[in-house]
Amino acid sequence: xxxxxxxxxxxxxxxxxxxxxxxxxxxxxxxxxxxxxxxxxxxxxxxxxxxxxxxxxxxxxxxxxxxxxxxxxxxxxxxxxxxxxxxxxxxxxxxxxxxxxxxxxxxxxxxxxxxxxxxxxxxxxxxxxxxxxxxxxxxxxxxxxxxxxxxxxxxxxxxxxxxxxxxxxxxxxxxxxxxxxxxxxxxxxxxxxxxxxxxxxxxxxxxxxxxxxxxxxxx
Amino acid sequence: xxxxxxxxxxxxxxxxxxxxxxxxxxxxxxxxxxxxxxxxxxxxxxxxxxxxxxxxxxxxxxxxxxxxxxxxxxxxxxxxxxxxxxxxxxxxxxxxxxxxxxxxxxxxxxxxxxxxxxxxxxxxxxxxxxxxxxxxxxxxxxxxxxxxxxxxxxxxxxx
Numbered sequence: 001x002x003x004x005x006x007x008x009x010x011x012x013x014x015x016x017x018x019x020x021x022x023x024x025x026x027x028x029x030x031x032x033x034x035x036x037x038x039x040x041x042x043x044x045x046x047x048x049x050x051x052x053x054x055x056x057x058x059x060x061x062x063x064x065x066x067x068x069x070x071x072x073x074x075x076x077x078x079x080x081x082x083x084x085x086x087x088x089x090x091x092x093x094x095x096x097x098x099x100x101x102x103x104x105x106x107x108x109x110x111x112x113x114x115x116x117x118x119x120x121x122x123x124x125x126x127x128x129x130x131x132x133x134x135x136x137x138x139x140x141x142x143x144x145x146x147x148x149x150x151x152x153x154x155x156x157x158x159x160x161x162x163x164x165x166x167x168x169x170x171x172x173x174x175x176x177x178x179x180x181x182x183x184x185x186x187x188x189x190x191x192x193x194x195x196x197x198x199x200x201x202x203x204x205x206x207x208x209x210x211x212x213x214x215x216x217x218x219x
Numbered sequence: 220x221x222x223x224x225x226x227x228x229x230x231x232x233x234x235x236x237x238x239x240x241x242x243x244x245x246x247x248x249x250x251x252x253x254x255x256x257x258x259x260x261x262x263x264x265x266x267x268x269x270x271x272x273x274x275x276x277x278x279x280x281x282x283x284x285x286x287x288x289x290x291x292x293x294x295x296x297x298x299x300x301x302x303x304x305x306x307x308x309x310x311x312x313x314x315x316x317x318x319x320x321x322x323x324x325x326x327x328x329x330x331x332x333x334x335x336x337x338x339x340x341x342x343x344x345x346x347x348x349x350x351x352x353x354x355x356x357x358x359x360x361x362x363x364x365x366x367x368x369x370x371x372x373x374x375x376x377x378x
Contacts, residue, residue, distance in 0.1 A: 076258065082250065
């Protein structure tokens with residue numbers, strides 16, 4: 001039954017070709033460090049699923065943000081688990097993505113013909129950091145508030161443009177409801193869309209070009 | 220022979236991958252469902268005795284309106300709500316407490332003293348003094364609440 005349906009569909013959409021290109025492609029003999037990219041992808045999926053679930057209850061306004069987070073953590077079934085997965089997944093994401101980058105550097109995997117894969121990877125790293133920065137404010141507790149006060153102050157340090165950048169990031173002079181709302185908007189709309197597009201490009205290139213072998217010692 | 224070991228290793232790994240993937244997916248999906256539908260299953264409507272006020276305020280044979288403010292917790296928000304009850308007594312000892320919500324579509328009824336009737340402005344329904352339907356579309360009499368009197372104070376059981 002399954003095979004029959006699979007054949008029926010394959011005749012029309014040729015999914016087997018896609019399946020083989022993605023999952024049954026030839027790869028060189030590699031080690032476990034080459035799984036860091038897949039681990040990043042897995043964590044990204046975890047962040048997307050748990051993040052979507054959190055938005056069911058979370059409200060990004062100063063008078064409700066903290067209470068809604070407390071509600072999720074203490075009242076909703078499995079809320080502590082969903083929030084915990086999102087919280088710890090975020091830290092794990094930064095670490096794993098960083099290790100993934102180190103592996104690519106040490107094995108020289110960024111070299112021709114994989115420069116564009118590397119560029120998209122660099123942008124993805126920046127996006128992950130931006131996710132961490134914007135997400136940190138959302139619980140709207142003391143730690144979030146002061147960490148973002150300090151973090152955004154750094155944006156104000158460059159000469160000439162610093163003050164304007166600071167005002168744009170905060171949506172005014174001080175951290176306020178406007179800051180919280182725009183950090184939420186960036187965290188759940190801008191960054192996820194950028195992430196999905198770049199992950200798509202990154203994976204396409206990994207599959208299209210193939211992964212690099214472990215460099216050999218010169219004889 | 221060697222061919223056979225290769226395929227069995229391959230199919231074992233494939234099966235193991237699917238099994239682990241399935242476990243992780245289920246581990247995510249089951250809490251996700253519990254999380255999403257949780258508050259819908261929770262019955263927070265615990266009934267409690269609400270104090271209306273002094274029983275001496277109720278006039279004999281005239282439905283008297285009592286308004287009370289209660290705090291209702293919805294999610295993370297505590298809302299103050301005003302509830303209204305009509306209390307009726309014909310002997311000063313036994314009390315009947317009625318809701319002021321029309322049983323038709325939930326509009327608020329009010330007592331019209333000179334007609335001796337409750338009137339609902341939405342569809343011209345009328346209820347008699349004891350809450351039974353006199354005219355209009357309501358399917359049943361006004362809802363009643365359990366009443367008790369303690370230290371000359373009226374309480375109704377509601378939520």
